[in-house]
Amino acid sequence: MAGSSDLYSPVMSDALVILGAAGIVIPVFNRFRITPVIGFILVGLLVGPFALGRHVFDYPWLSYVTITDPDGLEVFAEFGIILLLFSIGLELSFRRLWDMRRMVFGLGSLELVFIGGAITFVLAAIGQSFSGALALGLALALSSTALVLKITEATTPVGQAALAMLLFEDIALVPIIFLLGALAPHAGTDGVGELLHTLLWGTLAVGALLVLGRYLLPPLFAQAARTKSPELFLAASLLVVILASLATAAAGLSPIVGALVAGLLIAETEYHAEVEQITEPFKGLALGVFLITIGMSIDLAVVWENLGSILIATVAVLVLKATVTGVMLRLMGARRGTATETGILMSSPSETTLIVLTAASTAQLIQPGTAQFWQIVTALGLTVTPLLALAGKIMARQVDGVEAPHRAPADQGQPRTLIVGFGRVGHLVADMLARHGRPYLAVDSNTDLIAEGRRRGYSVAFGDAGRGDALLRLGAAEAAAVILTMDEPVTAQRIVRKLRAEFPDLPIRARARDADHAAQLYRAGASYAVPETLESSLQLSEAALVETGVAMGPVIASIHEKRDEFREMIMERGGLAEKPSLRSGQLREPA
Numbered sequence: 001m002a003g004s005s006d007l008y009s010p011v012m013s014d015a016l017v018i019l020g021a022a023g024i025v026i027p028v029f030n031r032f033r034i035t036p037v038i039g040f041i042l043v044g045l046l047v048g049p050f051a052l053g054r055h056v057f058d059y060p061w062l063s064y065v066t067i068t069d070p071d072g073l074e075v076f077a078e079f080g081i082i083l084l085l086f087s088i089g090l091e092l093s094f095r096r097l098w099d100m101r102r103m104v105f106g107l108g109s110l111e112l113v114f115i116g117g118a119i120t121f122v123l124a125a126i127g128q129s130f131s132g133a134l135a136l137g138l139a140l141a142l143s144s145t146a147l148v149l150k151i152t153e154a155t156t157p158v159g160q161a162a163l164a165m166l167l168f169e170d171i172a173l174v175p176i177i178f179l180l181g182a183l184a185p186h187a188g189t190d191g192v193g194e195l196l197h198t199l200l201w202g203t204l205a206v207g208a209l210l211v212l213g214r215y216l217l218p219p220l221f222a223q224a225a226r227t228k229s230p231e232l233f234l235a236a237s238l239l240v241v242i243l244a245s246l247a248t249a250a251a252g253l254s255p256i257v258g259a260l261v262a263g264l265l266i267a268e269t270e271y272h273a274e275v276e277q278i279t280e281p282f283k284g285l286a287l288g289v290f291l292i293t294i295g296m297s298i299d300l301a302v303v304w305e306n307l308g309s310i311l312i313a314t315v316a317v318l319v320l321k322a323t324v325t326g327v328m329l330r331l332m333g334a335r336r337g338t339a340t341e342t343g344i345l346m347s348s349p350s351e352t353t354l355i356v357l358t359a360a361s362t363a364q365l366i367q368p369g370t371a372q373f374w375q376i377v378t379a380l381g382l383t384v385t386p387l388l389a390l391a392g393k394i395m396a397r398q399v400d401g402v403e404a405p406h407r408a409p410a411d412q413g414q415p416r417t418l419i420v421g422f423g424r425v426g427h428l429v430a431d432m433l434a435r436h437g438r439p440y441l442a443v444d445s446n447t448d449l450i451a452e453g454r455r456r457g458y459s460v461a462f463g464d465a466g467r468g469d470a471l472l473r474l475g476a477a478e479a480a481a482v483i484l485t486m487d488e489p490v491t492a493q494r495i496v497r498k499l500r501a502e503f504p505d506l507p508i509r510a511r512a513r514d515a516d517h518a519a520q521l522y523r524a525g526a527s528y529a530v531p532e533t534l535e536s537s538l539q540l541s542e543a544a545l546v547e548t549g550v551a552m553g554p555v556i557a558s559i560h561e562k563r564d565e566f567r568e569m570i571m572e573r574g575g576l577a578e579k580p581s582l583r584s585g586q587l588r589e590p591a
Contacts, residue, residue: 014067017047022288037147037351038386040288041379044295051300073293080290081355082259083283086241088145088170089263090276100164107161107332108168111346115324116141119317132366136374138176139356140317142169143346144385151389152345157338158396161329162346173260173352180254180359197252205251206261209244213265221271222447225462230278237275238282240266254359270450270461273473287351294354298376306373314377318388322347337396344392348381416440418479420465420495421486422449422458425511429483430458443474466491471499481507481527489517493524500525515569 025039044067045051053066067073120137124130145166152159217240224236240262248258266272303310326343330336354375361371416439419426426442433440442460444450453460463470466488476482482499484492492510499508510526512518518529 013064014069014072017065017067018073018285018289018292021047021292022285025288026284036284036288037144037291038383040291041295041382044292045298045300045379046295047292048296048298050296050298053296067292067296070293070296073289073296076286077290077293078255080283080286080288081358082241082245082256083279083286084290084351084355085173085256085260086263087276087279087283088173089260089265090267090272091170091263100167103160103164104167104171107329108165108171110328111165111325112138112141112169112172114328115321118320118324122316122320128370129365132360132370135180135356135360135363135365136370138172139353139360140349140374140378141321142350142353142356143321144348144350144382145170145352147348147351147382147385148345151386157334158342158345158392161334161338161342165325165346169350169352173356176356180356180363180365201251202248202253202257205247205253206257209247209258209261210265213240213244213262214268217265218269218271221266221269221275221462222451225271225274225445225447228445233274234278234282237266237279256355270454273461273463273470277470277473290354291351294375294379297372298379299372302372303376310373310376310380313373314380317349317377318347318381336399340399341392341396344388344395345385348385348388349378351382353378414439415478415480416459416475418443418471418474418476418482420444420471420482420484421511422446422453422460423485423487425485427453427458429485438480441474443471465495471495472502476506477503479506481509484508484510487511487513489513489520493520496521496524496526 021040021043025043026036029036029039047053047066049067049070052062053068056062056066056068116134116137118137119140120130120133123133123136128136143162143166148162148166152162220236220240221233224233241259244258244262245255246258248261249255266275322343324343325346326339329339329342334342357366357371357374357378360366361368366374417433419429419433419440419442422430422442422444426444430440430442440459442453442458443463443465444453444460445462445464447462450460450462461474463474465471465486471482476499484495486492489512492512496508496510499506507527508525509528509530510521512521512529512531514531518531521529
């Protein structure tokens with residue numbers, strides 16, 4: 001039948017292989033807390049034309065488990081790169097850059113310049129053209145944001161140093177891609193005029209995106225959010241990415257420049273967490289396709305024939321990057337163990353190295369064979385990054401002679417409280433926290449409340465707390481406490497249960513409709529639940545007692561006693577034993 005033959009077309013077969021790979025790779029590697037980047041590269045290597053695909057003619061059934069049309073994946077691979085740069089832009093808000101400006105632009109710039117310069121010098125010395133050596137030096141100097149930030153913690157000295165360098169590298173992608181995109185049409189000519197023409201139009205395109213995005217994006221996402229439709233929100237996000245990419249491509253630059261600019265612009269709006277959350281599955285799958293294509297490009301026969309040179313190049317890159325980074329950190333005052341561990345952790349190339357290599361090859365700065373060689377080196381470096389992290393920890397202990405400190409010195413700032421729901425109760429809580437100098441962030445999915453709150457100077461962001469990991473992306477892991485003020489009993493219980501499972505020690509305060517709802521919240525894991533009926537009754541009682549002549553001190557004491565009695569009764573009704581840590585009601589203080 002025609003329908004049956006269509007079902008088993010090469011396109012459907014390739015789609016099944018990719019979706020099957022995602023369904024296997026992501027959960028398996030997450031189970032062992034390893035980034036799926038490695039798994040996708042290995043899958044591409046296995047199902048590509050140089051491995052199992054080589055034997056399709058001998059064993060036709062292999063066509064169902066291999067990629068039969070590698071060229072057909074290029075458009076999806078490019079979309080994966082675009083979404084990757086978009087996600088990097090979402091993580092790089094101007095406020096975050098300003099807070100870390102000294103480490104980012106000091107430590108980060110020195111790391112990229114010194115390592116990139118060292119690799120450029122070595123490659124130029126062994127015969128590579130200067131422009132090609134520069135492209136390779138910039139590409140190989142990058143380290144893996146996806147792997148490093150997943151392996152280390154940002155609260156440790158190693159994590160803070162790595163985060164600063166990775167942030168600068170992500171920022172540096174803008175001028176790197178800008179330069180390579182501008183050079184792409186003119187790599188083999190001396191057309192300086194044409195190059196300047198491309199740079200001019202590219203600068204105008206980026207400037208127009210910055211201006212238009214600042215004024216058009218907030219109302220666009222506000223309208224999408226007002227519909228309460230995740231599908232429309234996703235469509236608006238992808239529309240912005242695609243239009244920005246087309247704008248920079250029309251100006252002669254790479255489309256990923258526009259994607260990164262779009263991410264930066266959205267990062268400045270109150271909708272960035274929701275956009276990041278809703279595009280995460282698409283970014284992960286599209287990036288997986290890109291990594292599969294990288295794995296498919298690795299010819300095992302070429303690897304075997306050049307095994308010695310590939311291993312030498314890989315070790316040379318790892319040693320050079322680890323040495324330069326470690327020495328630089330040591331000269332800047334870092335502990336020997338911190339410098340050693342950070343240098344080894346940051347020594348492998350990055351998934352963004354593959355992007356720069358592809359751009360350099362397209363610009364004809366390096367030959368396709370050279371690009372393939374360094375793609376193999378990069379893939380091998382990415383694969384061994386978890387082992388490098390383990391080796392770095394061991395060597396750091398040996399260098400220091402003791403266990404490296406697990407956490408950085410205490411931050412002078414205070415962790416902020418998350419207020420979920422910004423209605424009348426949320427406003428009051430925010431006012432009280434602000435009056436006592438406690439930082440907070442209010443979260444709501446009502447765009448009108450957000451707009452009004454921001455006009456009045458409140459710290460408020462858009463987020464659908466009941467869906468996905470919105471609160472996690474807004475900082476629940478570092479929060480002093482989470483206060484739920486919404487009048488949605490089922491949603492509140494679900495959020496409490498999820499937060500308690502993720503963060504056992506997080507103080508969670510919740511608004512309850514009545515005693516029964518409070519008992520349900522306690523069972524879900526709330527630290528403190530406040531029934532509306534109880535508080536209104538206590539306030540009326542307090543007013544009546546004071547007006548009849550009872551002194552304020554005894555009234556307040558009796559109110560507190562009655563509140564504790566009701567709480568114990570609610571806890572008993574919920575089948576829970578009173579916990580001293582919950583009864584005290586203390587918020588989490590800075591370390």
